[in-house]
Amino acid sequence: MSRILWSFFANQHAIITAPLLFIGGLIAIIGKYFWWPVGIHTILISFLIFVFEYPKSGKPVSSRSMTHTNHSRPYQHLVGNLLSKLGLFYANYLPRSIFYFLLSIPCLLSLSTILPGINLLITAALYLISFLRKESWIKIEHKEEMYKRITVLQAPERPPPRTLSELN
Numbered sequence: 684m685s686r687i688l689w690s691f692f693a694n695q696h697a698i699i700t701a702p703l704l705f706i707g708g709l710i711a712i713i714g715k716y717f718w719w720p721v722g723i724h725t726i727l728i729s730f731l732i733f734v735f736e737y738p739k740s741g742k743p744v745s746s747r748s749m750t751h752t753n754h755s756r757p758y759q760h761l762v763g764n765l766l767s768k769l770g771l772f773y774a775n776y777l778p779r780s781i782f783y784f785l786l787s788i789p790c791l792l793s794l795s796t797i798l799p800g801i802n803l804l805i806t807a808a809l810y811l812i813s814f815l816r817k818e819s820w821i822k823i824e825h826k827e828e829m830y831k832r833i834t835v836l837q838a839p840e841r842p843p844p845r846t847l848s849e850l851n
Contacts, residue, residue: 690740690776690818693809697736697783700806703799704729710795718793725796728786732803735779738763741821759823767822774820780810 704725711722738759772778784807790800 686816688742688818689809689813689816690820693776693806693813694736694739696802696809697732697806700799700802701729701733701736703802704732704790704796707790707793707796707799711793714795716793716795721789721793721796724789725793725799732783732786734762735766738766739823741823763822776810776814776818776820780807780814783807783810 708722708725708729711719711725716722737756739756766773783803787800787803787807790796790803
C-alpha cells in the first residue's frame with residue numbers, strides 16, 4: 684500500500700477554507716458584530732491563503748504509485764515560481780502550519796468567522812501531520828502540452844466493415 688500524502692489533504696482543505704473566510708468576513712462587516720474588524724482580517728487572509736495554496740505540490744519520487752503523474756492547476760507555474768523563491772519557508776510545512784495557526788486565532792473572536800477559523804486550525808493540524816511525516820512541497824514543472832486544446836476529430840463517412848454473420 685502506498686502511504687497517505689497528508690499535504691494534499693491540507694492543500695485542498697486550505698483552498699476550500701479561503702472562500703469560507705471571505706464569506707465569514709463579509710458577514711462580520713455587514714452585520715456589524717462586536718468584533719467586526721476581524722472581518723477585514725479574514726477577507727485579507729482569504730486572498731493570501733488562496734494565492735499561497737494555489738500551486739499544488741507534486742508527488743514525491745519515493746511514492747509507490749504505478750502511474751507517476753503530477754497534474755498541476757491551470758497557471759500554477761506563474762504563482763509557483765514566485766512562491767518557490769521563499770525557499771524553506773514555503774517548501775517546509777512546519778512554518779506553514781504555525782502561520783495558519785496564528786492566522787486562525789483572530790478568526791475565533793467573531794461569531795461569523797468561527798467556522799472558517801476552525802477550518803484553518805484543521806488545515807494547520809494537517810500541515811503539522813505532513814511535517815511530522817517528513818513531507819515537503821515539490822514544484823511541478825510546467826508542461827506546455829498539457830494545456831493544448833484538443834482537436835475534434837471528424838465523424839467517419841463510411842460504416843465499419845461487417846462480417847457475414849452480422850449482416851444476416
